[in-house]
Amino acid sequence: MKKLLLLTICLLMLTGCQQTKNKRVELNQNAGQILPISALAIDKKDNLYQMTIESIRQDSLDGEVSPAYFTVKAENFSDLFYNADMMLASRLYLSHASIIIVSENIAKFDIDNLVNSLIERPDARLTLRIAVAENSTPDEILQTPSVTDGIPGMALSSLLEKRTKDQTFLDFPMFRILDYRLDGRDIALPVLTLSDDGHVSPKSSIIISSDGGVKYA
């Protein structure tokens, strides 16, 4: 009897996938079937959100790690992630994403929606940092090659990490943004811009108050 029960449980778990609430979730997906994302860039154009996703891939154990970019559009953030998920043969995996670059408009008016849709996803980490692009679009910033790392997204995230540690920027990971916004306090996001030689450089912080007002510090 006990064996039968165990067998049933095993069989139930080892099979297939299940459709839950419009989110595609598959069982027993191993590391080979997920697509790790290192960074995202979100912009708004013609009333549509546009998200450029930097995924990372490595084809063989001793092969090079290289970034790959693709772009999706949707009317809201949840749909953006859903569309991105539907585009891929693998699962969009945000766990390793540590930076999102947004345009100033989104930072001003849509930051709450963005954060809310991110915390709905169990795979997005709470320590994700949001940076604001200045003088160029977020995806330009994201796709600019870095001198330190082959993956621009990862280079940007280490850059922010380092500048936060030396207190150039205030420490505002996603959970703190959420906390401050709910408290009605101002938040400070790092600003990234393209330098004259075509590399990304950190600039100042942008302080966003709860009513959408901004000032640069």
Add this chain to the structure above:
Amino acid sequence: MAEIKFTTSLEHNVQVLKDIFKNDNTFITRMAKNKNGLTCAVCFFDGMVNNLAINQSIIRPIVSCYENKVTAETLAETIIQINDSIVQPDLNKMLSAMMYGDTVILTEGEDKPVVVNTKGFSVRSSSEPDNERVLRGPREGFTEAFMINLSMIRRRLNDTRLKFSFSRMATHSQTAVCLCYLEGVTDEKLVKEIKKRLDSIELDGILDANYIAECIRDEQNSPFPTLGTTERPDVVVAKLLEGRVAIITDGTPVVLTAPCILQECIQANDDYYLPVMQASLARIIRSCGIMLSIIIPALYVALLYYHAELLPTRMLLALAAAQKGVPLPPLWEIFTLLIVFEILKEAGTRTPGVIGSTMSIVGGLVLGQSAVSARLISAPAVIIVAIAAVTGLAAPKLQNAALYLRFILLICSALFGLYGLVLGLSSVLLHLCALHSCSMPYLLNLLSRVNAHTEDRDMRISWRKMKNKRFIAGRSKK
């Protein structure tokens, strides 16, 4: 055993024995007569006896004596010139003694035989047991010869309180089994309990200690050993000093010790022969080894299937890259590799030394390497299974448990990730909590800090300090 009866007629008695062993050509009856008409029959089995002793200490005194009629007692006490010679009225005991290399002497006018110890069969000389090698320390190992084994224990323990209690077991093989303990140190209840269990054995033959072990051990279904086994006399003596009993079986170098608790499984005899710092470190490393061996495959599967977020990005990418083009998913890969490893191990155990090492090179190195390059399996899976296999060798007494637990935990973590692994491990702990060996909790000294002997547990204290703190099974701490 056959019902036999002797009379005062020598001819009849000899015929009775000849009838019993009628198709057995190793049975020899030598009639010895002296000048005055004394006739004795000397019966023995060829190959089992010391011929020189029979010729010089039995036949020569009989032939050269002057009596014409002697009683069995006189024969045993004055004529036969061998230290161990007795009159044995119990004919069944006589038969089994004869079949074990003793010589039976029958004489005219007596219905009681004389049994003389003339055992002289060849035995293997003592050597260091292969599976219990030490870096430093005694290298003697038990052999298949019963009495020699007992002598090895007696030689190390010159104490009048050392007791050897004999019995014969199994209907056909009538194997000699000896219960050995140190009176006054071993708990009397334990001795009684083991005797009771030994008496309840109903087998037709006992060829190895495991026959007995399976009949008397607690929790037959547990993969953890609840009876200790060793082939080394020094280990047996150490266990006796700790208040345990030893069961020595004839015909096998393996000696059982009871009770056996978990802490013994990570102890090795080296621990006591090497300097204390080195020994304690080795013991900790051994415990880590066995834990790693059990957990590593399950952890790999759990991380890869459910908790990829815990892995560094580049490591995840490398693992994912290794998976590309490989036919089996990681779980089945690990499963298959673990099974293949067990098959290789099993094959290696049964093959002769020279072929064995060749096979491990071909099986392990060449096959593994080519299978990875041919993308039949992924390199990380090979590494994981190799780590599990090698670390598992650290505690040989727990290898069987490790084999089972590896697979069980693998299934747990495949079903419920790290949560499954933790619940699986805690179920193992629960099993250990409920396990007993001869009424002694298996986790003794490990769980409760009250009354626990911690001196020789995870770390060993030096012998100088150990003096009065030694762990004695069945006795609580002073």
Add this chain to the structure above:
Amino acid sequence: MRDTLFPRWQGAFLAVFLLADGLYLETSPKDIFSFLISTIIFALITFIYLKLLAYFNIRDFEALCLKVPSFIGKPLLFIVGLIAVFVLILSGIRLSKFWQITAFPAIPQYLSMLVLFFVAWRAGRRGRTAVAMWAYPSAYLCIFIIVISLFITISDSTPEYAMNLPKYFNFGISTRFLYLIPALLLCTQTENLSTTKHCTTGVIIGGLGLTLIALRAYLVLGLACSKLPYPCFSAAGVFSVGDFLQRGEVIFACSIVLCEAVRSSLMLTLAITCFRSAIPALRKFKR
């Protein structure tokens, strides 16, 4: 030793029983204070209950019920049995829901509940000695993980929240602690092995553990707690050791899940003990 319930083991199972709540705690400052006050109150209750048992020379709750007239004792045992089953089911529901939201969205809730009940059954049928023995190392492991987890997230906390905490002080009692009462009924008290000290310590450790877990979540996440389904769980994951062990909340959760398994086993043991004492017909079934 076979049937002895050592005091430390009992202290451990009380601590583990409380810590099992660690994933689902409310994290407002008011709740944090209520946890702290409940800890003190329930430590006192434990102390008084065990002292009374010792005073009247009663071994445990079961013995107490057998001493009073059976028309009171038996229904009481039966009711306690039902409460134990209720707490067990509650544990099953909340854990399966947690798993569904955070880790295994596709595994049906009833299946993960079954897994918990299976572990609880494996342990619970062996009786409280085995469960208590099992709780002891589990408690050490869990407390070790929780302490490490608390320690490494200190740097991510917001100090000003800590400064403002005293403002929210109030005298509330957390209903979570009420469930401790059935666990308390499993404690034994004898002259040889007095359990008062260890059980009270167990409750204090468990209660303080809960308070600290909730406090950590509040100090780290602040108001964001209200937006997250399991703030205490999420707060454990904000640290990182280099690039490795990022999002280690699952390790923290594992230790709490282990507590939950012990808690369920304890409740199953209580239910079995109570029903067997209350309904004599059940005694013929082997454990």
